Amino acid sequence: MKKYCFFIVMLWLSQTIVAQAIKGKIIDKNNNPVEFANVVELSLPDSTFVNGAVTNKEGIFSIT
Numbered sequence: 001m002k003k004y005c006f007f008i009v010m011l012w013l014s015q016t017i018v019a020q021a022i023k024g025k026i027i028d029k030n031n032n033p034v035e036f037a038n039v040v041e042l043s044l045p046d047s048t049f050v051n052g053a054v055t056n057k058e059g060i061f062s063i064t
Contacts, residue, residue, distance in 0.1 A: 022063040026055050033059025 022041065026034040039061045040052040053061045 020064070024061055026059045026061065033057070035059065037061075039063065 024039075026037050026039070028034055034055060035057050037055045037059070038052060039055065041050040041063055042048065043050050051063050053063045055061045
């Protein structure tokens with residue numbers, strides 16, 4: 001039973017360490033939130049699309 005619990009805890013920890021998020025807020029030059037803007041994550045050196053998100057009404061986005 002002890003080994004089983006240890007395995008579950010280690011599996012959970014490995015998932016939380018790997019799962020990272022990029023969060024932010026997009027604002028314009030007047031500090032107003034930019035609604036429904038596309039935010040993309042690109043890889044270097046060839047700018048291949050990796051992931052993307054759309055901002056909400058407050059200009060907030062999250063890419064996991």
